Amino acid sequence: MSRLIRWVGAGALAGSMIVPLATAQADDGQGRGHDNGDNAIRHVLLISVDGLHEQDVARCIGANSCPNIALLAKSGVTYTNAYTPGLSDSFPGLAALVTGGSPKSAGLFYDVSYDRTLYAPSDTDCTGTQGWNVVFDETTGIDAQGGGALIHLDGGGNFNPDAIPRAKHDGKCTPVYPHDYIRTNTVFEVVKEHVRDSRTAWADKHAWGYDWLNGPSGRGVDDLSRTEINSINPATGNDYTDVYTNTEIFDNLHVASIINEIDGKDSTGTRNAPVPTLFGTNFQTLSVAQKAPVAKDGGYVDTSFTPGKQVAAAIGYVDDAIGKMVAELKTRNLASSTMVIVTAKHGQSPTDHSKLVKNGDTLTALLESKNYLDPNGNFGQNGNAKALNDGTGRVGTGMVQTDDVGLIWLRDQSQLPQVVATLKANLSCTTMGICADGPQAYILSGARLASLFGDPSNGRTPDIIVQPNPGVIYTSSTKKDEEHGGNAPDDGHLGLIVSFPDGRHHGKTVEGRVTTTQVAPTILRALGVDPDELHSVKAEGTRALPGLHTDD
Known part of the structure; x- marks a missing residue:
């Protein structure tokens, strides 16, 4: 039988059997894969470049300013119409990549969100009022306990107990860590379960908030790099987000982790370890450069995504870093067995700064003025004693989360019609x-919201989602001129390249929406595992990317 196997678009195969990519690891009858030929895919390197728009990819390739990304495109498939599933914060953006699901199934709407079913961290018996502002960000590490300074790169080496809410399970009041909070399993868990002798690794921006990547088992990622971007860089006295050149220092830590793992070490380079079956990292440098004020050469200079000085430098840095990782794969003779995916959790908005509107958080102010939230004008953990995540926040208040979107959890859900x-x-x-009077703005609630994001009565889905006019950021801060989180055009249209560095593909473009x-x-x-092992994939009917094929 010929070993020429082609994997075509899922739509063309509706109702028929789909052959795995290159049958990279065929099933051995026990739900595990095994190697199948010299060209088997044994490793997948997933790279998320926060803020990477499709237009950034097209422009830098056309201008020859990202030669390493261009080489990946030449040996793979480029998707010119790839989008996030409805929300573009880092949590739902990364969850999309590693669960195959939208917030509706994965249950992650923002790194700061609300859940009506949870109890405060201090309510160890779960006997008080329900409804808690869940904060899984830089303050999830123990350094932040009691409002402490984030002085350690690893966030202090443990969870901040004041950041961990509680829930009742089988009559017991139990902590809800980030890995308990995600509602579906992750690709890391599935790989560990179904690929023999597999190892997984990931590096991201928050040391403890990203524990959810482990999935409900709590053990999905063998080597989860505990690095905190908001910790203080001892060399500068500021955190790593103050300027993109400082963020490069942080991102370089992750580049070093990937290279260590390619070299058969753990992420620290101090212990021998198998090369991960699935591993990857996240870059923040571009995102920081995009947010920087235009007056300081941040963002873009026109409507054609011409990068300002900071963005141009950031794209150059990321391209060089990707080149180093791919070069190491080739040095270690792993290129022919490694699939490399370059994409992003989210984009950034507005790239056209003539559309920028910063009137402050008028959405929250409006709701508070009408007494739709806490009667004292506070909600969740606002106005608490020491810091956002010190465990003293109010319960049962509802919440608003705003960036260039507004997510609203009402104190009293019966007030939905009045609030709308x-x-x-x-x-x-x-x-x-609330700056939502344009044709691309909307207020989402009721049955339409429930169909897209889940029923708010279940506790976690917002009651209302407000998408303001593109360019609106609910802040008056002078420190940033772009943001993300919602569904503005520049938030969701992302770069996406699936590549094989050994050159087995000749560059192909897929223009259909994915x-x-x-x-x-x-x-x-690619690893020969049934995608339906992912709960979100099965629940949402998610199909693999179309247009991929390989000659074995």
Whole structure:
């Protein structure tokens, strides 16, 4: 039988058997894969470059300013219409890539969100009021306990107990760590379960908030690099996000981790370890450069995504870093067995700074003025004693989370019609207006919201999602001119390249619309594992990316 196997778009194979990519690891009858020929895919390297728009990829390749990304494109498939699934914060953005699901199934809406079913961390018997502002960010590490300074790169080496809410399970009041909070399993767990002798690794921006990558088992990632981007860089006295050149220092830690892992070490380089079956990292440098004020050469200079000085330098840095990782794969003779995926958790908005509007957080101010949240004008952990995640926040208050989107959890869900009416009566960009009066803005609630994101009555889904006019950021801060989190055009349209560095592919472009949820089943197909082992893939019917094929 010919070993020429082609994997075509899922749509063309509806109702028929889909052959795994290169049958990289065929099933051995025990749910595990085994090597199948010299060209088997044995490793997948997933790289997320936060803020990487599709237009950034097209422009830098066309200008020959990202030669290493261009080489990956020449040996793979480039998707020109890849999008996030509805929300673009880092949590739902990364969850899409590693669960195959949207917030509806994975249950992650933001790194700061709300859950009506949870109890405060201090309520160790779960006897008090329910409803807690769940904060899984830089303050999830123990350094932040009691409002402490983030002085350690590893976040202090443990969880901040004041950041861990509680839930009732089988009559017991138990802590809810980030890995307990995600509602579906992750691709790391599936790989560990179904690929013989597999190892997994990941490096990201928050040392303890990203524990959810481990999945509900708590053990999905063998080597989860505990690095905190908001910790203090002792060389500068500032955290790693103050300027993109400082962020490069942080991202270089992750580049070193990947190279160590390619070299048969753990992420620290201090112990021998098998090369991971699935590993990857996240870059923050581009995101920081995009957010930087235009007056300081941040962001873009026109409507054609021409990068400002900071963005151009950041793209050059990321390209060089990717080149180093790919070069190491080749040095270690791993290129022919490694699939490399370059994409992003989210984009950034607005790239056209003529559309930028920063009137402050008028959305929250409006809701508070109408007493739709806490009667004292506070909600969740706002106005607490020491810091956002010190465990003294109010319970049962509802919450608003805003960036260039507004997620609203009401204190009293029966007030939904009144709240929606209030929002619709204040759509313009006035003192109390929410800047949502344009054709690309919307207020999502009721049955339509439930169909896309899940039923708010179950506790975690917001009651209302407000997408303001593109360019609106609910802040008055002068430190940033771009943000993400919502579904503005520049938030969700991302770069996506699936590549084989040995050159087995000749560059191909797929122009049909895809979503980043399709990356996870693509990874499993490449490793010879049934994508339906991912709960979100099965629940949402997520298909692997179309257009991939290989000659074995």
